[in-house]
Amino acid sequence: MAERGILAYFHSPQEAEGCVSKLKALRAIDVQIDKIGQYPxxxxxxxxxxxxxxxxxxxxxxxxxxxxxxxxxxxxxxxxxxxxxxxxxxxDFYTDDMTRRDTLLTVVVDEATFDQALRVIEEAGGRI
Structure with a gap:
């Protein structure tokens, strides 16, 4: 079966953690949460x-x-x-929806569950 990758951005690691259990229930192959930033x-x-x-x-x-x-x-x-x-x-940093989204959720799922995984992430507040 083919695999698909998803990169989603969240405001905090806790917000991203909110959908990890649902993604694992969809049998996600890999789930990773990282803080990202502009500077080393x-x-x-x-x-x-x-x-x-x-x-x-x-x-x-x-x-x-x-x-x-x-x-x-x-x-x-x-x-x-x-x-x-x-x-x-x-x-205005507070009205731009992508501003301050410094947490990256990386997910690898089977192609059959890709659309479901996207919905789970978006419902948790993630931006694809």
Whole structure:
């Protein structure tokens, strides 16, 4: 039988987890949930004080958890509205449906259950 892959975007891993059991009930071959982002690095999981830490890597690391590869990349990342908090006001981040969907659900299903899997994902709030 042929296999089909699905990439769906969610606002959080918990939102994506909401449909995993139903996908497994459809006998999904593989299901994986990952956080994705614009910048390299794994993020910051702890309270971080740049004044008391001697290896402070810059604003991009502090606010985005990014791992810039060069000084130029560090400067460009720090200028991003996500890091600096500054915005041009021309884009409403909360009404754009794909904005802030930083969780990727990857599913491999049998072709016979593909349409059902799409419905399950969309009902859970995922965007294909």
């Amino acid at each position: 690095g794994h993020g910051i999981d702890e309270t971080y004080n740049p004044l008391s830490n001697s290896d402070f890597a810059g604003l991009a690391h502090l606010t985005l958890g990014a791992a810039p590869s060069s000084q130029d990349a560090r400067i460009l990342m720090a200028a991003n509205p996500d890091a600096s908090g500054m915005s041009d006001g021309g884009h």
